[in-house]
Amino acid sequence: MTELMTIGELSAATGVPDSTIRFWERRDLIVPATRRGGQRRYTPDDVQRVAVLRLCQAAGFTLAEIGRMKRERHDEPFEWRRLVTDKLADVQRRLTELDHARDLLHHALRCGHENILHCPGFQAAVRDGGTSPWYDEEPSEDDVQQFDQAVDPVPGR
């Protein structure tokens, strides 16, 4: 039960490079359980800690914010709640944005057009923030030319 992991093993277990784990340690984010002859030794719990850190990154927390969260956990619960609330709003916003972007990309690969930038539906979506319906018909020459000019003008215009 006193089986401690080396940094290489923690790295292998989490997929996080050892250089990154050391970098996080300098930022006081992941601290090794102990040292053995100068070498870091980790408990299996540290695998959890690394996973939590990556999740927080995925949620959009910067390393500085993650550090603050750790420090405020006991000391400043109200500040902590504000931090999380703000981040939640941020995550919601990015979800909407990403969802929109996904629709754009998805459509780009399915609509009649060889190239997304030729597609008038894309242009319309840009104008109204993605709330307008796509149209999947072939674009008129007018549409194409109009959009070509809007997106990437002919050199020397």
Added chain:
Amino acid sequence: MTELMTIGELSAATGVPDSTIRFWERRDLIVPATRRGGQRRYTPDDVQRVAVLRLCQAAGFTLAEIGRMKRERHDEPFEWRRLVTDKLADVQRRLTELDHARDLLHHALRCGHENILHCPGFQAAVRDGGTSPWYDEEPSEDDVQQFDQAVDPVPGR
């Protein structure tokens, strides 16, 4: 109809700082219509171009990729499609991840626990990637202590 915008007006219309627009120009991403006495003049279409650029960023394209997309639009349609397909998969992955993160944050503000890091549901979610059900009851002392140790060990353990 020959009403051209200055960079300040384009900036105001799009919410993108003028310094950023100049930076993008150096990267060949947004090129002004023309110059008037050395000053950049933009058409209303450039508002569209800026919006497209921001959307592409939201989709996770780097500036280098956006530049590549522009260049390959006519020349390398197959490469272009691969780029977009890859990015779409990436967007899907990030959507799932963000959605998971949102659930974690949301739960953190609602569950009985003052602090998300005390919540055993959070720990479970970390373990299984968010597929396990939350539990909203008060945690047992055991749960709390167990999770405290997993997330942020007592100094000097």
Added chain:
DNA sequence: CTGGGGCCTGAACCATGGTTCAAGTCAATG
């Protein structure tokens, strides 16, 4: 036709999140 606010350029600077390197130490295997 003059003043001033906006625009110009190039270069330096910034934050974030790491990675790489050199030179040295140490732990575990044969």
Added chain:
DNA sequence: CATTGACTTGAACCATGGTTCAGGCCCCAG
């Protein structure tokens, strides 16, 4: 008990996406 591969450190370096600054020029309102 020698080897060797993994580990150590601090410092330098990197990419991305900008921002800021100094010094100068130009457009336009009055």
